[in-house]
Amino acid sequence: MNWAKKTLLGMLAVCAMAPAARAQSHYGGTLKIVAASAGGTIDPQVNYTNQYWQLFVNVYDGLVTFGKASGPASNKIVPDLAVAIPTPTDGGTTYVFTLRPGINFSTGAPVTPDDVVATFERIFKVNNPNASSWYANIVGSDACLATPATCTLPKGVIADDKAGTITFHLKSPNPEFLDQLAVPFAAIVPAGTPGKDMGDTPVPGTGTYMITSYDPQKALILKRNPYFAQWSAMAQPKGYVDEIDFDFGVTDENAITAIENGEYDFEFDPAPSDRLAEISTKFPAQVHINRLLAIYYDPMNVNILPFSNKDARLAVNYALDRKAAVNIFGGKNLAIPNCQILPPGFPGYQPYCPYTLNPGTKWSAPDMVKAKMYMAKSGMAGQKVTVISDDQGVDPALGTFLASELNKLGFVATTHVLSANIQFNYIQNTNNKVQISITQWYQDYPAASDFLNVLLSCGAIHPGSDNSINIAGFCDKTYDAHVAAALKTAVTNPVAANAQWAAIDKEATNDAAWATMFTPKELDFVSKRVGDFTFSDQFHLLYDKLWVQ
Amino acid sequence: MAAAAVLVLIVLACLAAPLYATYVSQSDPFGSNLDGSITLGGQSVDIMQSTDTGFGVTPIGPTWQGQYFLGADDQGRDVAARLLYGGRNSLVIAGGATVICLFFAAVVGVVAGFSGGMIDTVLARALDVLWAFPVYLLAISLSAVLISHGLQLGPITVNADSLLIPITIIGIVYVPYVARPIRGQVLSLAQSECVLAARCLGVPRPRILFRDILPNVTTTLIVFAPLMMALNMLTEAALSFLSIGVQPPAASWGTIILDGEGLLYTRPAVAIAPGVAIMITVVCLNFLGDGVREAFDPRAKLRVKS
Numbered sequence: 101m102n103w104a105k106k107t108l109l110g111m112l113a114v115c116a117m118a119p120a121a122r123a124q125s126h127y128g129g130t131l132k133i134v135a136a137s138a139g140g141t142i143d144p145q146v147n148y149t150n151q152y153w154q155l156f157v158n159v160y161d162g163l164v165t166f167g168k169a170s171g172p173a174s175n176k177i178v179p180d181l182a183v184a185i186p187t188p189t190d191g192g193t194t195y196v197f198t199l200r201p202g203i204n205f206s207t208g209a210p211v212t213p214d215d216v217v218a219t220f221e222r223i224f225k226v227n228n229p230n231a232s233s234w235y236a237n238i239v240g241s242d243a244c245l246a247t248p249a250t251c252t253l254p255k256g257v258i259a260d261d262k263a264g265t266i267t268f269h270l271k272s273p274n275p276e277f278l279d280q281l282a283v284p285f286a287a288i289v290p291a292g293t294p295g296k297d298m299g300d301t302p303v304p305g306t307g308t309y310m311i312t313s314y315d316p317q318k319a320l321i322l323k324r325n326p327y328f329a330q331w332s333a334m335a336q337p338k339g340y341v342d343e344i345d346f347d348f349g350v351t352d353e354n355a356i357t358a359i360e361n362g363e364y365d366f367e368f369d370p371a372p373s374d375r376l377a378e379i380s381t382k383f384p385a386q387v388h389i390n391r392l393l394a395i396y397y398d399p400m401n402v403n404i405l406p407f408s409n410k411d412a413r414l415a416v417n418y419a420l421d422r423k424a425a426v427n428i429f430g431g432k433n434l435a436i437p438n439c440q441i442l443p444p445g446f447p448g449y450q451p452y453c454p455y456t457l458n459p460g461t462k463w464s465a466p467d468m469v470k471a472k473m474y475m476a477k478s479g480m481a482g483q484k485v486t487v488i489s490d491d492q493g494v495d496p497a498l499g500t501f502l503a504s505e506l507n508k509l510g511f512v513a514t515t516h517v518l519s520a521n522i523q524f525n526y527i528q529n530t531n532n533k534v535q536i537s538i539t540q541w542y543q544d545y546p547a548a549s550d551f552l553n554v555l556l557s558c559g560a561i562h563p564g565s566d567n568s569i570n571i572a573g574f575c576d577k578t579y580d581a582h583v584a585a586a587l588k589t590a591v592t593n594p595v596a597a598n599a600q601w602a603a604i605d606k607e608a609t610n611d612a613a614w615a616t617m618f619t620p621k622e623l624d625f626v627s628k629r630v631g632d633f634t635f636s637d638q639f640h641l642l643y644d645k646l647w648v649q
Numbered sequence: 650m651a652a653a654a655v656l657v658l659i660v661l662a663c664l665a666a667p668l669y670a671t672y673v674s675q676s677d678p679f680g681s682n683l684d685g686s687i688t689l690g691g692q693s694v695d696i697m698q699s700t701d702t703g704f705g706v707t708p709i710g711p712t713w714q715g716q717y718f719l720g721a722d723d724q725g726r727d728v729a730a731r732l733l734y735g736g737r738n739s740l741v742i743a744g745g746a747t748v749i750c751l752f753f754a755a756v757v758g759v760v761a762g763f764s765g766g767m768i769d770t771v772l773a774r775a776l777d778v779l780w781a782f783p784v785y786l787l788a789i790s791l792s793a794v795l796i797s798h799g800l801q802l803g804p805i806t807v808n809a810d811s812l813l814i815p816i817t818i819i820g821i822v823y824v825p826y827v828a829r830p831i832r833g834q835v836l837s838l839a840q841s842e843c844v845l846a847a848r849c850l851g852v853p854r855p856r857i858l859f860r861d862i863l864p865n866v867t868t869t870l871i872v873f874a875p876l877m878m879a880l881n882m883l884t885e886a887a888l889s890f891l892s893i894g895v896q897p898p899a900a901s902w903g904t905i906i907l908d909g910e911g912l913l914y915t916r917p918a919v920a921i922a923p924g925v926a927i928m929i930t931v932v933c934l935n936f937l938g939d940g941v942r943e944a945f946d947p948r949a950k951l952r953v954k955s
Contacts, residue, residue, distance in 0.1 A: 353913060373723075374915040376705025387704075424683035427697055427706045428723065434704060486809065491892055497723050497911075500897045504681035504724065507898070514810040514899070516796065517892035623704070 126631065126647035130343040133643070134350045134358065135368040136492065137521065138316035143298040144287040144305070145222055148229045150542055150640065151368055153284050155346065158339060158644045159322065160287030160305035163197050163216065163266070164278055166545070166638040167334045168645065174636035175546040177278050180335040181211060181288055181306065185278065192273030192591050199264045204327040205290055206310035213259030216266045218291035224251040225295030229567050233559065234280040239269040249295065275590035275597070279545035308339040308644055320346040339644035340632070352493065356625065359386075365627040365648060366641065370493045373430045379625050388624045389433065390635040393443050394542040395551075396429070398487075398502055399527070399571035399614040401535050406485060406511065411478035413612040416536075417455040419471035419509050420502075422463050425617040428497045435618040437463040440609040441551050443619040447594075448548035448601030452609060471509060481510035488516050489538040490523035498538045498617070506536075525566035530573065539571065540620075545638070547590075548601035553583045556608055574613035582607065652936035659930055663740060666733035673715045674730040679898040682725035687716050696725040707915050719918050722908045728919050735900035736926060742815050742894075742901065743882035749820025750877055751870050754827035759866060761828075762835025763858055773832065780825040788884060791818045792893035810896045819884050826880075827873050831866055838862050872942045879934035886927055902927050 139151035144160050147153070157165070163182040167173045179185050182197040189196075203211045224231050224244035232245055244251035258267045270277065280286065289303050302311035308330075309322040322344040330338040346368075350358065355367040356375045360383065371379065380387050400407035400416065407413050422437035429435040436444065439453035451461035458464055475481060485506050489499025499515040506513035518526055527537040544550050554560055558580050560570035582604050590597035609616075624641055626633060627648075634645040670678050676685075685696045689712060696717070697706045708721035719728040761772035779787075795814045800807040807813050838844060838861065847857050882902075888894035889903025890910075897904060902923035909920025 353911070372911050373705050374707060374912045377700035377707065378705075378914070380704040381700075421684065424681065427683055427699075431699055431704055431706050484808075496892070496897075496907075500724055501681045501683070503898055504679070507680060515897040516809065517897070 126340050126649060127342075129341050129648040130345055131341040131366070131630075131643060131646055131648055132364045133344065133346045133366045133368060134355045134364045135346065135348055136351055136355075138320070138348045140316075140521075141297050141299050142302060142311060142314050142320070143226065144284045144289070144303060145219075145226050145228050146297045147284075154368075154639050154641065154643065155320070155322065155344070156284035156287060156305075157307070157639050157642075158309045158336075158344075159307040159311060159325075160284055160289070161203075161307055161336055162281050162283070162286040162288060163199075164282045165335050166282050166636065168337055168634075168636065168642055169334065170634050170636060172637075173334075174638050177282050178332065178334045180282075180332065181216075188273070188277075190269075193270040195268040195270075195277065197266045197268075199266065200331060201264065202329075203306055203331065205304040205306055206325040206327060207290065207304045208327050209290060209304075211288060211306060212291075213261055213264060213266045215288055215291045217253065217257045217259045218293070219286070219288045220257045221251045221253055222289065222293060222295055223285060224248045226297055228285055230280075230285060232562075233554065234276075234285070237270045237272060237274050237277070239271055241271075251295075273588075273591040275587060275594065276545065276547050276549060279547055283544055307336055309344060316348065318348060320348075322346070337644055340647035341643075344643055359625055359627050362627050362629065365630050365646070367625060371430075371623055371625050373428070373494060376430050376434070376623065383625070383628075386626050386628060386630075388626070388633050388635065390622050390624070390640075391445060391637075392542065392620050392622050392640075393446050393546065393637055394540060394620055395438060395441070395443050395616050396425070396435075396498070396538070396540050396618050396620060397614045397616045398536055398538060400612075401533070401571075401573055402613055403530075403573045404533055404535060406478070406480035406483040407535060409478045409480055410612060411474045412480040412483075413615075414455075415471045415474035415478060415480075415509055416506065417471075417612050417615045418467045418474060419505055420455070420615050420617065421466045421505065422617055423465070425498060425501060428501055429494050429618060429620060430623070433621070434623055435620045438616050438619045439463050440605055440616060441556070442548060442601070442605045443543075443551075446543070446548065446551070447546055448552075448598040448605060450602040450605070452606050454610065455615075475509050483511055485511045485513040485535050486516050487513060487536050487538065488518060488523065488527050488534050490520040491517050492520040495520075495538050502536070502538060527571055528568045529566050530561075530563045530568060534571075537571065543637075548598065548605070549583065549587060549590075552601060552604050552608060553587070556613060557583055572613035574608075574611065576611065579604070579607060579611070650940075652933040652940065655929065656933045656937065659736065659926070659933075660740060663733050663736035666730065666737055669733050670727070670730040674718075674727040675716060676727045676730060678726055678730040678734050678900070680726070682721075685725055687712075689714070696721050708912065708919075710916055711918050719922050720916055722905070722916075722919050723911060724908075728905070728909075728922060731900045731905055732902070732922055732926060735895075735902045735905050735923060736930075738812060738895050738899060738901040739882055739885055739903070739927070740930075742812055742819065742885045743878045745812070745816035746819035746823070746881040746885070747874055747878040749817060750823045750827060750881070751874060753821070753824045754831055754873075755866060755870055757824065758828040758831025759835050759858070759862065762832040763839060763854075763862060765836075765839075769832075773829075776825040776828050776832075779822075780829070782822075784822050784884070785887065788818055788822045788888060789891065789893060791822070792888055792891075796893050796896065810899070812895065815885055815888060815894045819881050819888070822884075823877060823880065827870070827877065831869060834866060834869055835862055838865055868945045872938065872945055875934045875938035875941060879931045879938070882927060882931055882934070886923075 139149040141147050144156045161180045164177050165180040167176045167178050183200050186195050225248050239256035240253045300314050308328050310325040312323045313321045352369045352372045358364045400413050426435040439455045442449045453463045456463040457467045487499045487503045489495045496517050503513040503515045527534045556574050558575035562568040586597050586600035629648050631647045632645050634642045683697050686693045696709050710720040761769045799809040886903035889901045890907045895901040895904050905923040906920050912919050
């Protein structure tokens with residue numbers, strides 16, 4: 101080999117190694133995140149907040165998960181603790197997963213099929229918010245829902261330690277079963293984990309990080325899991341930073357200033373609208389805008405006055421100035437006016453807007469003529485209405501705006517602002533007789549049923565419970581039958597099912613159980629030192645992908 | 650006198666709020682106006698102004714003219730008009746709470762001090778218990794409960810958005826602050842020579858109460874009135890700032906500060922204006938309280954004379 105060849109090969113080798121070496125140099129440091137308040141319990145099978153799901157995906161693994169990537173890849177299910185994604189048998193009611201060998205919890209204990217069985221029994225023991233919906237299809241779940249404390253699933257989830265497999269038996273085919281296994285609720289935890297909400301006590305996981313301390317008044321600290329060895333970069337990549345500090349008690353305004361000054365790297369709460377112009381002009385390289393598969397909406401209680409009257413609900417829908425609501429949220433670049441239930445880009449979405457000046461596919465302006473006509477027809481003028489909003493971000497302003505819109509229609513509306521810690525549960529409880537409220541819904545996983553079934557079916561109503569996610573209390577047996585048919589179609593033909601979901605979306609929109617305001621986008625403002633910003637449709641900013649040096 | 654004059658001006662200005670909103674501001678201070686515009690210097694200007702980057706919408710700042718004199722809040726409402734309407738609620742709540750506080754404090758203090766014995770012990774300990782609670786914690790707890798569902802006491806129903814709720818809560822939590830000194834004063838008066846002489850002469854107890862005790866206590870209550878009103882105004886502002894006082898779209902100076910919190914960096918006038926209004930009013934009330942005390946306190950007069 102002559103000198104020239106050696107030199108050329110040497111240069112090629114250096115070029116090939118450069119990205120790896122560069123990536124290697126980014127490992128280490130502490131990522132500093134901040135939020136106004138903590139997100140509640142850190143039990144992954146109880147907590148149902150974006151705030152902690154975003155963290156849990158770095159701490160826990162399920163049998164499968166959503167790809168840790170940006171764009172469409174983030175909606176694709178990949179094997180995680182399971183070796184591969186199984187093909188269902190027995191007409192779609194049996195799934196056999198083979199557990200990946202050699203994976204340990206952060207305690208050092210190996211993950212076994214028994215842990216998987218215990219995990220699914222624990223979902224019922226801790227009264228998981230979706231136990232009665234997502235996981236009620238597992239054989240034996242009825243007894244677990246009746247007496248959670250003694251839940252066992254001997255015929256529903258079966259471990260074979262020798263073969264290293266876990267077999268799930270479902271009552272009926274479920275097209276979303278894998279989606280429901282891919283969320284943090286189905287994170288595998290050690291078999292000995294108490295069957296109660298662990299509150300502030302960390303539960304061991306298998307992820308790249310582990311929770312080392314949690315004080316809801318102060319901070320949540322994540323450090324590297326010493327027993328973690330990357331098995332799939334798409335399922336659970338090795339995180340770049342050594343530690344993630346999540347501090348609480350800093351308002352959104354102060355957090356923005358702190359990030360500008362490099363004191364924090366990321367603010368979980370939405371940036372306040374009056375700082376958007378400043379950060380987008382002064383720090384454009386640090387601002388990231390991404391679509392959200394979510395909606396901001398105003399659920400109207402269809403079981404109490406005045407919104408038990410459909411004409412009153414239609415009047416609100418026609419009158420709602422969605423452009424003004426978008427402006428409150430931060431302007432046209434941060435939200436899109438929306439009339440329907442499904443957000444743009446979602447499976448089953450077909451643009452539809454009947455509640456606008458020129459009905460069609462897009463909202464253009466309020467139709468006050470129709471609004472006033474329906475209001476007069478309803479006979480609800482003069483009715484007292486209380487709008488319930490929470491006290492975080494733009495929500496109080498949206499509450500005040502909605503009350504103003506209702507007053508324009510002839511209601512006598514006031515706003516009642518509740519702490520964000522309780523508002524979401526408060527508006528769900530039928531005992532509180534909430535007439536109308538401001539809330540949001542972010543997808544749990546990419547399936548139309550996550551909006552149309554979860555939020556509007558009769559089964560999602562639990563009178564007197566704080567977890568009655570059908571906030572409007574809308575129950576229509578015909579609608580439910582259409583949902584059931586679409587779910588059935590989805591087992592064998594997802595494309596045909598999406599056409600059915602589009603029709604159901606129109607049906608729900610026409611029933612006007614709520615007034616959708618807009619689909620938000622997420623504006624993330626990060627510090628100057630942060631690199632490799634990766635935004636997943638499922639879990640938003642992926643903390644393990646960020647580097648800080 | 651100057652303090653009283655300023656207070657009168659503030660009250661008159663607040664009473665004139667509807668006139669200001671109709672003829673000067675020409676806007677609805679309780680309705681959102683997110684798509685509106687006004688004419689400034691012959692040009693139409695949006696009340697909510699979009700930025701060139703398309704991110705964020707900022708309300709118009711102070712125009713120093715009739716319309717939007719202090720600018721707009723995040724709903725596009727005229728801050729000056731809301732300031733006047735808010736002042737009405739703040740003054741009504743502070744005044745109403747003061748009346749309730751002084752009334753109950755007088756009843757409890759006089760009954761405890763004049764009755765003595767078991768009644769005094771029970772009432773005094775009850776005051777101690779109430780006193781032991783941090784005022785804001787107690788007020789926040791009561792507000793959080795009552796603001797959610799309103800108040801239902803037998804045939805009496807108070808809606809959750811009624812001003813009676815903050816008035817009652819603030820009035821009640823400060824009762825021990827006035828009742829304890831009143832009780833002490835009554836205990837002292839009950840041992841005074843004039844009361845002892847009246848008792849020796851066989852004057853009935855009710856007569857002693859109304860002729861000898863109450864007139865002396867009334868002076869103390871009058872001295873307390875402006876001071877308690879100042880305290881109540883601050884408490885109302887704090888509760889409203891925490892969203893558990895006056896409920897939107899109604900305004901008080903506390904709620905306007907809350908409205909301005911999110912605009913501190915771009916439109917600080919929204920929060921500063923009600924803050925200044927509270928400060929001026931409270932300072933005036935404190936000066937007035939000092940003046941009243943000096944007017945009624947003979948020892949103060951003696952000090953002035955010497």
